[in-house]
Amino acid sequence: MRRSLGRYELTHELGRGGMGVVWAAHDGEHGREVAVKVLAPRGHAAELTTLERRFLREARLTSRLRHPGIPSVHDHGSHDGELYLVMDLVPGRALDAVLKNDGPLGVAQAADVARRTAGVLAYAHGQGVVHRDLKPSNLMVTPDGGIKVLDFGVAAALEPQPGETQFTAPDATPGTVVYMAPEQAVGRTVPASDLYSLGCVLYELLTGAPPFTDGSPFMLYHRHANEPVPPLADRRPDLPTGLRTLVERLLEKNPEDRPASAAEVAEMLTAWAPRPATASVTAPAHPRLAEIAALRRSGRPARALEEYEELMAAPGLDRAGLLAARAGAALCVGALGRTREALDELRSVLAEQRSLLGPGDPAVLDTRYEIAVLLIRSGERHAAEELLRRLAEEEGRVLPEGDAGRGRSLALLSRLRRMA
Structure with a gap:
C-alpha cells in the first residue's frame, strides 16, 4: 500500500528492525529514489519517548559519517507524529541472503568483503562511532562488488559531540547476540567490539555459520564469553593458515588481545583479498594540496593544519583529494607532537586509499x-x-627509475639499523 510522508512517497517495505520499518520511497522534490526509516511506535508513551531519543540520536550520528561504504543521510524529521530518517537507497544483496542462497564464500571473496568492511569501520572509529550491530544482514553487496555497511542505528559515540549523551543504559545490550562481543554483553563497548563481530561475520562467510548459534540469549552470552571458538580447521580445512590465525585473533575474548585497529585488519586482509585495480585515469590533484604541503614542509604545521581543515570543509575535493588532505593534516598533527593521533588517522586513510x-x-x-x-x-x-622492509621491496618493484620515492624506505631502514 502506497502512502506519503511529507514529500516522500513510500512505495514498498524493505525491512524491519528493532527501531522501525525501512521503506523504499520517491523524493518528489529532488526526483530521486531513497530509503526512509520510519520509527515504529510502541504501546507505551514512555517507551515511545525512549525510542524517539534513540532515533534522533541515530540521525545525528549517521549524518556526520561521510564514506562511500556508508549510505548517506539526506534528511530527518517528524511528520504527523512520526519520526523518519532519509538515506541512500542501496541496490544489491544483503550478505545473509547471499549466504542462504549461495553458501559459504571463496577465500578471496570472503577476505575482500571483510577487508572492505574493516575499511568502513576504520573510518567510523576515527569519527568516534562504534557500529555495535555488525552482522551479514547489515552488509550489502552492491552490483559493482562494493560493500555498504548499513544501520549505524545502535552505534554509540566513543566521544559524544557537544549536546550528545551516551544513550544506552548500563544494563542494555543493543546488537545481535550471535555476533556480539563478550564485553558488549555486559555494557562495555569499544572499537575492538566491532572487530569481534567482524570475526564472527568472517567465520560465517568462510563456513556458512557463525561460531555460536545454539541456545537462549543468556546461553549465547555465556558461550561468547567462556567457550573456545569451534576450530575453523574442522569446518573449513582448506583455509590458509594466516587467515585462520587472523579470524582467531579477531575472536579473542579479551578486546586487548584482538588486532589493534580496524585499519590494521584491513591491511592484513589484503594478503588474501583480490587486489583492486588502479584507476586508469586519475583526476588532476587539487592545486591547493601542493601549496599546503609546501607550507607544512617549511616548518609551519599549525598553519598548514588550519588550511587543510579549511580545504576539507569546502566543496571541490574528489575522494582521492580528500584522502590526500586527511593524510597531510595527520602529518601536521604528528609534527605538533600528537604522534599516536597522527598514526591512527594515517592508518584509517591508508585503508581507504x-x-x-x-x-x-x-x-x-x-x-x-x-x-x-x-x-x-x-x-x-x-x-x-x-x-x-616490505615497503622497500614494493617501491623497487612499482616505482620507475628516477622517482623521488624509490629507495627512500631502504635508506631509512639502513639508517635505523646503523643506529642499533
Missing part, C-alpha cells in the same frame, strides 16, 4: 612510508623495520 587507488599507487606508498616514520618516532622500532 588501498580500496580506492590500489596497493601500488604512489599515494598509498607515501602513506605507508609516513606511518613507518611515525612508528620510529613513537619507539615502535620493530614494527617500523618490518614495514620498511
Whole structure:
C-alpha cells in the first residue's frame, strides 16, 4: 500500500528492525529514489519517548559519517507524529541472503568483503562511532562488488559531540547476540567490539555459520564469553593458515588481545583479498594540496593544519583529494607532537586509499612510508623495520627509475639499523 510522508512517497517495505520499518520511497522534490526509516511506535508513551531519543540520536550520528561504504543521510524529521530518517537507497544483496542462497564464500571473496568492511569501520572509529550491530544482514553487496555497511542505528559515540549523551543504559545490550562481543554483553563497548563481530561475520562467510548459534540469549552470552571458538580447521580445512590465525585473533575474548585497529585488519586482509585495480585515469590533484604541503614542509604545521581543515570543509575535493588532505593534516598533527593521533588517522586513510587507488599507487606508498616514520618516532622500532622492509621491496618493484620515492624506505631502514 502506497502512502506519503511529507514529500516522500513510500512505495514498498524493505525491512524491519528493532527501531522501525525501512521503506523504499520517491523524493518528489529532488526526483530521486531513497530509503526512509520510519520509527515504529510502541504501546507505551514512555517507551515511545525512549525510542524517539534513540532515533534522533541515530540521525545525528549517521549524518556526520561521510564514506562511500556508508549510505548517506539526506534528511530527518517528524511528520504527523512520526519520526523518519532519509538515506541512500542501496541496490544489491544483503550478505545473509547471499549466504542462504549461495553458501559459504571463496577465500578471496570472503577476505575482500571483510577487508572492505574493516575499511568502513576504520573510518567510523576515527569519527568516534562504534557500529555495535555488525552482522551479514547489515552488509550489502552492491552490483559493482562494493560493500555498504548499513544501520549505524545502535552505534554509540566513543566521544559524544557537544549536546550528545551516551544513550544506552548500563544494563542494555543493543546488537545481535550471535555476533556480539563478550564485553558488549555486559555494557562495555569499544572499537575492538566491532572487530569481534567482524570475526564472527568472517567465520560465517568462510563456513556458512557463525561460531555460536545454539541456545537462549543468556546461553549465547555465556558461550561468547567462556567457550573456545569451534576450530575453523574442522569446518573449513582448506583455509590458509594466516587467515585462520587472523579470524582467531579477531575472536579473542579479551578486546586487548584482538588486532589493534580496524585499519590494521584491513591491511592484513589484503594478503588474501583480490587486489583492486588502479584507476586508469586519475583526476588532476587539487592545486591547493601542493601549496599546503609546501607550507607544512617549511616548518609551519599549525598553519598548514588550519588550511587543510579549511580545504576539507569546502566543496571541490574528489575522494582521492580528500584522502590526500586527511593524510597531510595527520602529518601536521604528528609534527605538533600528537604522534599516536597522527598514526591512527594515517592508518584509517591508508585503508581507504588501498580500496580506492590500489596497493601500488604512489599515494598509498607515501602513506605507508609516513606511518613507518611515525612508528620510529613513537619507539615502535620493530614494527617500523618490518614495514620498511616490505615497503622497500614494493617501491623497487612499482616505482620507475628516477622517482623521488624509490629507495627512500631502504635508506631509512639502513639508517635505523646503523643506529642499533
